[in-house]
Amino acid sequence: MSWPKFDLGDFPQQTKESWKKKVIADLKGKPYEDLSWEVDKDLILDCMYTDDEGLEIIRIPARAMQSDTNEWLIHQDFKGLGSKMNAEILEALKNGVNSIGFTLSDLHENPKALDGVYQNMLRLRLDCSISDFNKSSLKDQIKTLDFSADYSALVLDVFTEKEVSKSLIVNAISEIKNIYSWRLKLNVSVFTEAGFGPVDALALAALKLTDLLDLAAEAGVDEKTLYEHLEVELCMGRSYLADVGLIRSMRAMLNKVLRMWSGDIKAEIPVFIQANSARFNLSRLDAYNGLLRGTIAGMSATIGGADAVMIRPFDELWANSAEALRYARNTQHLLKEESMLDAVQDPMKGALIVEKLCAKLLEAGWNKFQKWSDEGTYLELLSQGVIENAAEKAAAHLQKQLDEQSLILLGVNKYSAPHSSLPEMKALEAAAEIKAFRWAEKHESKSEKA
Numbered sequence: 001m002s003w004p005k006f007d008l009g010d011f012p013q014q015t016k017e018s019w020k021k022k023v024i025a026d027l028k029g030k031p032y033e034d035l036s037w038e039v040d041k042d043l044i045l046d047c048m049y050t051d052d053e054g055l056e057i058i059r060i061p062a063r064a065m066q067s068d069t070n071e072w073l074i075h076q077d078f079k080g081l082g083s084k085m086n087a088e089i090l091e092a093l094k095n096g097v098n099s100i101g102f103t104l105s106d107l108h109e110n111p112k113a114l115d116g117v118y119q120n121m122l123r124l125r126l127d128c129s130i131s132d133f134n135k136s137s138l139k140d141q142i143k144t145l146d147f148s149a150d151y152s153a154l155v156l157d158v159f160t161e162k163e164v165s166k167s168l169i170v171n172a173i174s175e176i177k178n179i180y181s182w183r184l185k186l187n188v189s190v191f192t193e194a195g196f197g198p199v200d201a202l203a204l205a206a207l208k209l210t211d212l213l214d215l216a217a218e219a220g221v222d223e224k225t226l227y228e229h230l231e232v233e234l235c236m237g238r239s240y241l242a243d244v245g246l247i248r249s250m251r252a253m254l255n256k257v258l259r260m261w262s263g264d265i266k267a268e269i270p271v272f273i274q275a276n277s278a279r280f281n282l283s284r285l286d287a288y289n290g291l292l293r294g295t296i297a298g299m300s301a302t303i304g305g306a307d308a309v310m311i312r313p314f315d316e317l318w319a320n321s322a323e324a325l326r327y328a329r330n331t332q333h334l335l336k337e338e339s340m341l342d343a344v345q346d347p348m349k350g351a352l353i354v355e356k357l358c359a360k361l362l363e364a365g366w367n368k369f370q371k372w373s374d375e376g377t378y379l380e381l382l383s384q385g386v387i388e389n390a391a392e393k394a395a396a397h398l399q400k401q402l403d404e405q406s407l408i409l410l411g412v413n414k415y416s417a418p419h420s421s422l423p424e425m426k427a428l429e430a431a432a433e434i435k436a437f438r439w440a441e442k443h444e445s446k447s448e449k450a
Contacts, residue, residue: 014050015050016048016049016050016053019048019050020032020048023035023047023048032047035047039197039198039199039239039242039245039357039360039361040197040198040199040200040242040364041197041394041397042197042199042200042364042368043197043198043199043360043361043364045356045357045360049352049353049356051352055352055355055356055359056359057355057359058249058252058355058358058359058362059252060248060251060252060305060346060349060358061251061252061254061255061268061269061270061271062268062270063251063270063273063305063307064151064270064271064272064273064307065151065272065307066270067345068345069342069343069344069345070302070303070305070341070342070343070344070345070346070347071342072301072302072306072307072308072309072342073098073099073123073151073307073308073309074096074097074098074099074308074309074329074332074333075097075099075100075101075123075125075274075276075308075309075310076092076097076099076100076101076310076325076328076329077100077101077102077310078092078100078101078102078106078113079101079102079103079106079127080106081106081110082109082110083110085102085106085110085113086110086112086113086114086115086116089113089114089117090116090117092325092329093117093122095326095329095330096329096332096333097122097329098121098122098123099122099123099125099151099308100122100123100124100125101125101126101127101310102125102126102127103126103127103128103132104126104127104128104129104132104133104138104141104142104154105132105138107126107138107141107145108137108138108141111141111144114145119145119146119147119148119149119152120146120148120149121149122149122152123149123150123151123152123308124145124146124147124149124152124153125151125152125153125155125231125274126142126145126153126154126155127155127157127185128154128155128156128157129156129157129160129161130156130158130160130161130164130168130169130172131161131164133156133172133175133176134168134172142154142180147180147181151272151307151308152181153180153181153182153183153229153231154176154180154181154182154183155182155183155184155185155231156172156173156176156182156183156184156185157184157185157187158172158173158184158185158212158215159187159208159211159378159379159382159432159433160187160432160433162382162383162433166215166379169215170215170218170219171219173215173216173219173221174219174220177219177220177221177225177229182229183229183230183231183272184212184216184226184229184230184231185231185232185233186205186208186209186212186230186231186232186233187233187432188201188204188205188208188232188233188234188235188250189233189234189235189276190432190433190434190436191204191205191391191434192234192235192237192238192278192280193235193278193279193280193436193437194391194394194395194434194435194436194437195280195391195392195394195395195397195398195437196390196391196394197238197242197394198238198242198243198245198246198249198361198365199361199364199365199368200365200368200390200394201234201246201250201365202246202249202250202253202361202362202364202365202366202368202369203365203366203368203369203371203372204369204372204378204387205232205250205253205254206253206254206256206257206365206366206369207369207372207373207377207378207381208378209254209257210257210261210373210377210378211377211378211379212226212230213226213257213261214377223258223261223262224262224269227254227258227269227271228269230254230271230272231271231272231273231274232250232254232271232272232273232274233273233274233275233276234246234247234250234273234274234275234276234301234306235275235276235277235278235279235280236275236276236277236278236297236298236300236301237277237278237280237281237293237296237297238278240296240299240300241300241353241354241357242357243275243297243300243301243304244300244303244304244348244354244357245304245354245357245358245361246304246361247273247275247300247301247304247305247306248304248305248348248354248358249357249358249359249361249362249365250273251271251273251305252358252362253362253365253366253369254271255267255268255269255271256362256366272307272308273305273306273307273308274306274307274308274309274310275297275300275301275304275306275308275309275310276297276301276309276310276311276312277293277294277297277298277301277310277311277312278293278297278312279312279316279317279436279438280436280437280438280439281293281409281439281440282312282314282315282316282317282438282440283409283411283412283439283440283443283444284317284318284419284422284423284425284440284444285411285412285416285417285419285422285440285443285444285447286410286411286412286416286417287314287315288314289314289410289411290314290315291314291327291331293314294311294312294314294327294328294331295311295331295335297311298311298331298332298335299335299339299341302335302341302342303341303347303348304348305346309332311328311329311331311332312328313325313327313328314327314328315423317425317426318423318424318425318426319423319426320426382433387433387434388434388435391434391435391437394437395437398437398439399437399442402439402442402443403442409439409440412439412440412443412444413443416443416447418447419447422444422447
């Protein structure tokens with residue numbers, strides 16, 4: 001049997017302009033611009049792309065967890081649990097968690113929290129503020145821990161407390177580097193939770209990192225050592241592909257700052273990134289939709305290449321039930337065992353829409369970083385209220401989109417079911433540098449009044 005021969009010359013070559021004309025014709029009068037993708041208020045992408053545009057593909061630096069697969073750590077936090085902490089940790093470990101987080105204060109209040117835990121077989125993340133680290137009574141607790149497992153460390157966030165002086169920060173870094181298995185935390189999730197989009201998140205991460213490099217240098221830590229001990233925390237939940245792009249372009253942004261700082265145009269050091277599902281899109285109006293949002297956030301985190309992932313319980317803000325915790329853990333098992341998202345080293349490599357997104361995010365983020373830098377350092381702008389004001393404007397933009405339904409939060413600003421009462425919100429831990437903005441808050445308030 002002979003197969004017919006095809007002459008590819010029968011198919012005329014198409015350009016982006018010819019495709020655009022076809023799309024406009026199919027729209028039958030509707031504006032072509034309506035199909036544009038607003039990744040961020042500072043970044044709007046065309047609805048289509050072709051390989052004749054000379055697309056730039058940026059080189060994404062390696063992850064901290066280097067392997068032939070896309071393996072990641074399943075993380076769960078255990079904060080503010082009191083005497084229940086030990087039982088909760090053992091239950092989580094029995095059900096597949098291999099990375100746990102808690103605060104220095106939690107450990108001090110419950111010294112038996114890790115009884116029965118094989119600490120050398122999982123990642124321990126001990127979160128610590130400057131003021132807690134400077135309490136001598138708490139330092140003795142740290143000495144009882146086994147940080148021998150990969151990526152286990154005392155994680156110091158030097159920006160959490162506005163009132164802490166620069167000299168105290170430098171002294172803490174000087175001490176921590178000589179005594180403990182340590183990491184310095186670059187918390188970028190505070191920006192996303194406050195309402196900033198991915199462009200500002202990248203820019204502010206770079207601005208914050210330059211301050212951290214300055215502080216570390218005063219404490220006798222060079223940039224190479226800092227990067228090797230850097231832990232970045234990101235927040236997923238704004239948009240599936242935008243979140244994928246945020247993780248990938250964040251790695252490029254951090255190393256671009258390294259090259260600028262060191263003057264070495266080839267400098268590149270893997271950085272550990274933990275990505276958590278968002279709090280800002282959780283709502284009491286549509287609790288179980290939070291399961292879907294957590295799943296999508298987990299997909300973005302794992303496909304984007306996070307080293308550790310935490311999916312929050314869908315009812316974390318008001319109940320934090322055992323049911324929701326189990327769903328959150330099992331979602332990650334499903335992403336591994338059934339979706340096989342851990343099988344391929346970089347699942348999005350070569351996908352042109354993602355490569356274009358990463359290049360554009362990096363370009364826009366770097367330009368925004370330079371504008372922020374011209375105004376001052378991160379700590380200066382934070383103390384002057386400049387960053388807080390920018391966050392309020394970003395939140396107002398999001399609120400306007402939610403009110404106009406150009407941004408949809410299903411079950412909240414569209415298809416919301418009537419509620420006679422809503423569960424009472426839990427008291428959350430003290431806010432970080434910037435006040436968080438929760439998307440559903442206004443609509444929940446309306447429902448409660450009704």
